[in-house]
Amino acid sequence: MDPETSTTPEMNFSILGSAAPVLAPRVGKLAIPGRQAISTPHFVPLTTRGAVSHIAHDVVRKETAINSLFIGLEDFIEKKHPAPLYKTPVAPGESPLRRFICAPDDMPMILAPRRFPSIPCPPTNTETSVAILTSVGFRQLTAHQYVEAIQKLQPDIAIGLADIVTAKPPGTRRREKMVDRTHAFTRDALEQLYGSSVAEGKTSKAAYFAPVLPLENAQQLLYLEDLENEFREHLSGLALYESTSLSFIPENIGHLPRLLLSEPVTPHEILREVSLGADLMTIPLIGACSDAGIALDFVFPAPASTQERGEPQPLGIDLWPSKHAKDTSPFKKGCECYACRHHHRAYLNHLLAAKEMTAWVLLQLHNHHIMDQFFAGIRDSIQQGTFDEDVYAFNRAYDSELPSQSGEGPRFVFLSLPSYLCPSNKGTIRLRGHYIAPRQGTNHPKRMQKVYGRLDDLSEKFNESQSSVATPDTDAEGLERHGFAEKV
């Protein structure tokens, strides 16, 4: 096989340009039959319940260049099994997941057990399952259920189940357990998806990306060697939890696409991860900036005008301050996104102040466009062989951090967890309302206090007037059944 190409029946990945097999930036093309090809390096847009936050699918199609979706299975798991997702009526061969979330036919779908970034779960993982946070609370997702989900839902790419400890750095014994369990999950999944079940007609069309655990030197080398020796023929790619793992990838599986489950907080970090050889990356930063009212404002390679100014330029514009109230310029000069073509900073400032959801829609459109252009610039730069110089110039041209948020974004729930579960956030994590189960019973205070109530009086009066009208629409037996009276 050509060392620069990885081909499985499910997917083809060709490396178009790279200075070295590992630890070097590279340009490639990931092609899945019947789907849009993805040029790499690229970012994988994150979804909430199958939709990119704030943007409807038709707007995604018409006004963005988004060409893949990262979907967490835990978003769809409900109290009753099977969840509605599994009961979606489909034509033969059609993916119930694609139908359920109404994703376009040619949109590559990447399914992972958990959404990204995932919320730490207080229940621990077990030998056969991992703890997940569904809309109805914490649950366990067994390895078998996950493989079944891949078979039934037919995503284009499935990220393998991994025993990841998110709460605190695992000790030596726990790390050994992580390796053993994840190895078993991978072995069983590949066996069920592509192995002897072929004869039973249960094969999967999904390309399998094996999880690469966050491990240290010797242990990581051993883990990756095992992956290479035992599973190479069925692996379509690698899903890495840490950018440092990129340096341990053996040359023999260096041709596989690498999806980095990362949380870079600046474009500089993205460039560093690309320089280590990441092909696909998750970037929660895009949605976080949109929620914060910040319009990204950077270009790669940095334009000469930015470098000539002498001082580092801001990476984004905080649109909350009232200084934008009369500013009719686009979010970013020369930007061709829908938001910048049709609206201006003053309008967005007004929308934010009014807490109007369109603000976050427009910010998402703009920020995804900026990131898309950023990655297009990265690919050009690698192909022209100027990546290192361009990164150096970019780091000098722009601030090292994004501006901080000055206003209050969409409404969130702040959930307190033991601080060991979320050390970086001092014991508090920010969740969207639907990430957590509704409280049972009526005596709990509301999580989201109402922000309006002008119609309450009217509705109370209406209810009173209704209840005083004695017009039962049922007979004596009906009233008895409802507990209103007793028939004598």
Ligand SMILES: [Zn+2]
């Ligand atoms: Zn724009």
